[in-house]
Amino acid sequence: MNDIIRISPMTVEDIDQVLEIEKLSFSMPWSYESFRLEVEQNRCARYYTAKLGDKVIGYGGMWLVLDEAHVTNIAVHPDYRKRGWGRLLMLTLMKEAVRLGMERMTLEVRVSNETAIRLYKSLGFEVGGVRKKYYADNQEDALIMWNFHLREGGL
Secondary structure, three states, X not given: OOOOEEEXXXXXHHHHHXXXXXXXXXXXXXXXXXXXXXXXXXXXXXXXXXXXXXXXXXXXXXXXXXXXXXXXXXXEOXXXXXXXXXXXXXXXHHHHHHHOOOOEEEEEEEOOOHHHHHHHHHOOOEEEEEEOOOOOOOOOOEEEEEEOOOOOOOO
């Protein structure tokens, strides 16, 4: 099967499918209301979905603060991982951040999430610090990663 993925801004109609992925991906998932407020009311937020036909297979979002983009969440449905869709979503966020005038991008990632850390490093992110006991579910530390070169490297 030839997978054709469409990336588009998240809508309220997407949230039920996004929540399914959120619950499969995170131990402390966001609520329907949290996503609804981000999509409908937060002018500093940008959220995107990756769809295969009408099925949401991934999503990502960021907040825009001054000249920084902060990735809030990104996930791909477990059945669709390791196919490059997470990279595509991150590149979408990065390109949109550049288009909107952002100079740099940051995110937090669990120190144990080696797959995500490799992805972020491959996209030019560097470890800038550690947030001790950042994750409330198990007190795991988070790496703070930064990309200070959004406008370089063809983005």
